[in-house]
Amino acid sequence: MDTSLGKTWLSYGDQLELLVRRGMQVEDPSRAEKLLSYVSYYRLSGYFRYWQKDPSYGDDSFIDGTSFERIYGLYEAERKLSSVCKELLAKCEILLRTRFAHHYGESVAPSKSFVYGKGFTQPPSVDEILIQERILSDLDRSKDLFIAHYRDEIKQGSHFAPQAYDRTPIWVAVEALSFGTLSRMIEASGESGVLDAMASSLGTTRRVLPSQVRSFVYLRNRTAHYGRLWNISVRDSPALQKKTKWQIRRDYRPFDEQSVYEILVALHDLGKRAGICEDLLGLYIEPLLENQPLLAYGISTPKRYGEVPREVLLGDE
Secondary structure: OOOOOOOOOOOHHHHHHHHHHOOOEOOOHHHHHHHHHHOOHHHHHHHHHHHEEEHHHOEEEEOOOOEHHHHHHHHHHHHHHHHHHHHHHHHHHHHHHHHHHHHHHHHOOOEOOHHHOOOOOOOOOOOOOOHHHHHHHHHHHOOOHHHHHHOOOOEEOOEEOHHHHOOOEHHHHHHHOOHHHHHHHHHOOOOOOHHHHHHHHOOOOOOHHHHHHHHHHHHHHHHHOOOOOOOOEOOOOOOOOHHHHHHHHHHOOOOOOOEHHHHHHHHHHHHHHHOOOOOHHHHHHHHHHHHOHHHHHHHHOOOOOOOOOHHHHHOOO
16 A cells, blocks of 8 residues: 555554544444445545534534434435435426527527527627637537437537537537536627516526525536535525515525525526425425534535534534
C-alpha cells in the first residue's frame, strides 16, 4: 500500500473505530460497519463535521452525545427528500420544455431560427457563450433518434453546422437540450415576447420566472448527483412575490433566503399557479420534514459549521 500521498487506507471496521475513538456513540457496531460499506465515510463526513468540535483547526473529536444512528438517520431522510424533489422537478421541467417550445414556435418560428440565435438577447460579455452555441452543443451531443431524424449531414469540421438543424422543429429540439440550456433560453427570450407569453401561461411574471427556473436547475443538478441538501446555502436564490413568502411562512414554516426550502417554495408556487399540484409542500415535502426535525432545520435555515445549536444536533429540541 502506497502511503506517500499522506492518506492511509482504512477498512470499514477501522473507519468505525476511528469514529468511536473520536467520541461518536454507536449503538449497533455491526450494523454501522455495514452501513459504511453502503455509503462511504467520505460522503458522510460532510455531515459529521457539524458534530465535530473544531474541524477547521484540526480538532475532529465529536461533541458529547453525538450518535452515528442519528446522523445516518438524517442522511436517509435527506435521500427520501431528494427522491421526492427529483420527481417534482421532473414534472416542472417537462412543463417548462412544453411551454417554451409552444410559445417560441408561436412568437418567433417553428424551426430554422433557434440555432441561429433568433429571438434571444445575447449575453453582454464577449467572453460568455452565445445561446445558439449552447443549443448546438447540446444537439450535437444528442444520440436520440428523433434528433437524428431531422438532422442533416452538414458539418463544419467535426461538428454539425447550424444548417444541419434547419428542418428540426423547436418542440423536437427542446427535448434534447439540457435543463441549464433551457433555463438560459427562457431568460434570454424577453425581447421576442416568448418570456412574457410563458410567464402569463404559468400565472407568474417575467421578473420571477427566470430566477425560479435557475434555482430549479441548481436543485436538479444537486439531486441528480446525490449532493447534500442539508445545511446548504444555494447559489441561485429564486424570486418570490412578497405575498407568497408571507403565506408560506404563515401556513408551513419560517425559512431563510438561499435555503433549499426557498427553492421548494418556488416549486410549490409555480406548481400551484400552473395547475400541476395545488399543495406540493403540504402533500410531499412537509410530511418528510415533520418526521425529521433535524432535516427540516438544515433545509429551511442552513447554518455554517459551529452555528447549529447543540440541542438541534443532539435531538434535545
